[in-house]
Amino acid sequence: MTDLRPLALPDTDDALTWLTDRCDGELDRARGLVDELKAAPPSEPSAVLRHWNEIGIALANASSVASLMSEVHPLPAVREAADSAMQRIDAFSTDLGLDRDLFEVIDGVDVSGLDAAAQRVHEHALRDFRRSGVDRDEGVRARLKQLAEEELLTGQEFGRNIREDVRSIRVTPEQLAGLPQDWLDAHPAGDDGLVTVTTDYPDSVPVRTFAQAPDTRKAMAEASLNVGWPANDVVLQRLFALRAEHASLLGYDTWADYDAEVKMIGTGSAIRDFIDRITQLSASSAARDTEVLLRRKQQDHPDATTVEIPDVQYYSEVVRREQHAVDGQQVRTYFDFNRVRQGLLDVTGRLFGLTWQPADDATVWADDVASYDVLRDGERIGRIYLDLHPREGKFKHAAQFDLVRGVRGRQVPEGVLVCNFNRGLMEHDEVVTLFHEFGHLVHHVLGGDQEWIGFSGVATEWDFVEAPSQMLEEWAWDADVLATFAKSAAGETIPADLVERMREADDFGKGFQCRTQMFYSAISLDFHTAKHDDLTERLRELQGEYSMFPYLADTHMHTAFGHLDGYGSGYYTYQWSLVIAKDMFSAFDTGDLFASAVAQRYRDRVLVPGGTKDAAVLVSNFLGREYTFDAYAAWLAK
Template identity: 65%
Template structure:
C-alpha cells in the first residue's frame, strides 16, 4: 500500500522538546512516576473511547493513537532501563513496569468491548495512512484472540503474562552471569599491548579474563595459547547455563500453547504471518536455500583454516570455534596481508564515534549537536540533539561501554517514539565497546547499530505512533543497518576519521586488503547464521526434551564447524527471546541490503542524491508502507537475490 501523503522530511512542525530525564529526582522515583503516569493516561483514554464510542472513524483512531503513544512511552522506559541502569533497584522497577505494560497491552487486545468500537468502523473517507492504522489494529485484535471464548481469552492473558516473566528471567540470567578464566601473564602472548595493560596481574600472579565482549573478542582473536582460548570460549558458551535451559523450555511451551489457541500449527506460523516471509514453512525453505548457496564458499575457506591449523598441529582433522577466529586472523595476516593489530591502531574510540557522526551527518543531511549538560543515567552516556534543515527532529544517547548489570550485546532501544507535534523521537544506542582502540569489527558493529538509530529518528515525525521509527516488518528492520555497514569498509569514508597516534590516515590499500580479508569466511559465516536460524526455527516448531542434543544435531547439519564439548550456547543466545523463531531475519535482511546497496556508486558512497532518495523513500516512511513497497520505490523494481548471490560467489 502506498501513502498519498507527501513525505517531506523538513516540513514545519509544532515545537516539541526532549524528554526531561531526572536531575534532582531519584531515578527510582522518576521511572516509577513516568510509568504510572503513562499507564494511567492509557487507561483513561481507552475508558473514554469505550464510554463515548464515537462513530467517526478518524476520531476513534486519533484517540487510540494517543493511548498507544502513552503505552509505548511506558514500555520504552521499562525496556531500556531494565537493561542499562546502573542501579539494580531501578532495573528491577523497570522490569516490573515492563510486566505492567505487557499486562495492559494484553488486556486491551482481549477486550471485546474495545474491539467492538473498531469492528464497526468503516474505512471510507480515510486517507491511506489512517486506513492502514485501522487494518493493522483489527489484525492485532484478531491475533490477540479477542474473538475467542472467555475461557480462551483468560488463558491467553495468563500465557502472555508468563511469557514476559520468562523473557525477563532469561535476560537477567545472561546479564548477571559474567564468567571468567584466570591465566598466567605469559598466556597473554599475542594480545595487543593496550589490552594487556588494561588487565593487570593480580596479587596471586594471575590475570582475570571475562566473557564480556571487550575481553572475549580480542582474546579469541589474538591469544596464542590454544588451551586458554578454548577455556574462555567454553565459558562464554555456557553463560546462563543451566538456569536458562529451563527458562527456554518454559518460554517455548508458552509460545506453542498461544499459537495453538489462536489456530496456528506452530509459533513460527503465528510469528511469520506479520513478516515479509509470510509463513513458518518459508523460513525452513529460506534456511535451506542460503545453506546451499554458501556451501561451496564455506568448504573452500574452511579448508584454508584447517591447513593453517595443521602447520601448528599436524594431526588436526577439523577446526572448531575456539580456534576459528584465531586461525582466520592468521590467514588474513599471513596470506591476505592484513594485520588486525595494525588495523586497530587507526581506530581510537573517540575518533570513531566522531567520525561516525560526521559520515552519517553528511550522508543523510543531519547535524548531531552534543548536549554536554544533558541528564543521563551514567557518565559514559553521550547525548546529541539531531537537526535536519535547521530544525531539531530528535535526540540520541550513546551508551557504548560495558559495566556490571548492563545489557551484554549491542542494540538500539527506544526512549521515546516520535509523533508529529506531540513528542520528539529519542533513541539510545547500547553497546559494549572498548574504551581505547577498537577492532574494526567493533567499528562495523557501531555503524550497524547506528543505522537503527538513524532510522528511529528519521521515521519519527509522522502522525501515527504505530508507524514511528523502526516500524517495518521485523524481517526488514536489519536491512538499513546492514547496508550502513558498507560505509565502514570504504577507503574514502574511513580516511575521514581513521588515523593512528602519529596522525597517519589509514592507507587505502590496507582498507582494500581488509575488505578482501573480510570476504574470507563469508561462506562459513553464512552457514553459521543458518545454524542459528535453524535453531530458532526448530525450537519453536518441534518440542525438544534436550535442547543441547538438538543443538548438536542442527549444528552438524548446518554449521561448517563441529560442536564444542560441554557448551550450551542457546542459554545465552538472546535472539531466542527477542526474535523467537525469526533469527532468519538477519540473513533475509542482508539479501535486501545487498540489493539496495547496488543503487549506490561504489566509487562515491557519499553521493547525496542517491543517499537522499534512500533516506526519504526507505527510512523516513517508517511503517507507513510495506517493506517490499519501500524497496521497490527506491530501486524502481522488486528486490532480488541477485546481488547477494553474486557477493557470496566472489
C-alpha cells in the same frame, strides 16, 4: 515540525520515583482513554482512530522507558522497578487486545472515506486484535492472558540470567601471548600472578582472536558458551512451551507460523525453505574457506583433522594476516574509540543531511553516556544517547532501544544505542558493528515524524529492520569514508591499499560465517516448532547439519542466545535482511558513497516513511523495481 522539547530525564537520586511516575502515569492515561472510547465513541471515524492513536502513544511512552532502563540503569533497584513496570504494561496491553467492547468500537469504524494511512491503522488494529484472541471464547481468552504474563516474566528471567552471569577465566600472562600490548597493559596480573579475563566482549573477543595458546582460547570459548547454564536451559523450555500453547490456542500449528504471519516471509515453512536455500548457496564458499583454515591450523598442529570453535576467530585472523597482509593489531591502531565515534557522526551527518549537536542540557543515567540533538536544516528532529561501554548489570550485547517514539507535533523521537566497546582502540569488526547499530538509531529518528504512533521509527516488518543497518556497514569498509576519521596516534590516515586488503580479507570466511548464521537460524526456528527433551542434544544435531564447525563438548550456547527471546523463531531475519541490503546497496556508486542524489532518495523513500508502507513497497520505491537475490548471490560467490 515545531521545536519540541526532548524528554527530561532524572538525576540518579530521583530515577526510581521518576521511572514509576512516568510508566504508571502513562499507563493510567491509557486506561482513561480506553474507558472514554468505550463509553462514548466519537461518531466521526477519524476521531475514533485518533483516540486509538492516543492510547498507543501512552503505551509506547510507558514501555519505551521501562524496557530501556531495565537493561541499562546502573542501580539494581531501578532495573528491577523497570522490569516490574513492564509487567504492568504488558498485562494492560494483553487486556487491551482481548477487550471485545473496544474491538467492536474499532471494528465498527467505516474507513471508506479515510485516507490510506488511516485505513492502514484500522487494518493493523483489527489484525492485532484477532492475533490477540479477541474472537475466542472466555476460557481461551483467560488462558491467553495468563500465557502472555508468563511469557513476559520468563523472557525477563532469561535476559536477567544472561546479564548477571559474567564468567571469567584466570590465566598467567604467558598464556595471553599474542594479545595487543594496550590490552595487556589494561589487564595486569593480580597478587597471585594470574590475570582475570571476563566473558564481556572487550575481554572475550580479543582473547579469542589473538591468544596464541589454544588452551586459553578454548577456556574462553567454554566460558562464553556456558553463560546462563544451567538456569536458562529450564527457562527456555518453559518459554518454548508457553509460546507453543499460545500459538495453538490461536489456531496456528507452531509459534513460527504465528510469528511469521506479520513478517515479510509470511509462514513458518517459508523460513525453513529460506534457511535451506542460503545453506545451499553458501556451500561452496563455506567448504573452500574452511579448508583454508584447516590447512593453516595443520601448520601448527599437523595431526589436526578439523577446525574447532576456539580456532575459528584465531585462524581467520592468522589467514587474513598471512595471506592477505592484514594484521588486525596494526589495523586497530587506526581506530581510536573517540575518533571513531566522532567519525561516525560526521559520516552519517554528511550522508543523510543531519547535524549531531551535543545536548548539553541532557541528563544521563551513567557518566560515560553521551547525548546529541539531531538537527535537519537547523531544526531539531530528535535526540540520541550513546551508551557504548560495559558496566555491571548492563545489557551485554549491542542494540538500539527506543526512549521516545516520535509523534508529529507532539514529541520528538529519542533513541539509545547500547553497546559494550573498549574505551581505547577498537577492532575493525567493532567499528562495523557500531555503524550497523547506529543505522537503527538513524532509522528511528528519521522515521519518527509520523502522525500515527504505530508507524513511527523502525516500524516496518521485523524481518526488514536489519536491512538499513546492514547496508550502512558498507560505509565502514570504504577507503574514502575511513580516511575521514581512521588515523593512528601519530595522525597518519589509514592507507587506502590497507583498506582494500581489509575488504579482500573480509571476503574470506563469509561462506562459513553464513553457515553459522543458518545454524543460529535453525536453532531459532526448530526450538519453536518441535519439543525437545534435551535442548543441548538438539543443538548439537543442528550444528552438525548446518555449521562448518563441530560442537564444543560440554557447552550450551543456547542458554546465552538472547535472540531466542527477542527474535523468537525469527533469527533468519539477519540473513533475509542482508539479501535486501545487498540489493539496495547496488543502487549506490561505490566510487562516491557520499553522492547526494541516491543518498537522499534512500533516506526519503526507505527511512523517513517509517512503517507507513510495507517494506517491499519501500524498497521498490527506492530501487524502481522489486528486490532480488542477485546482488547477494554475486557477493557470496566472490
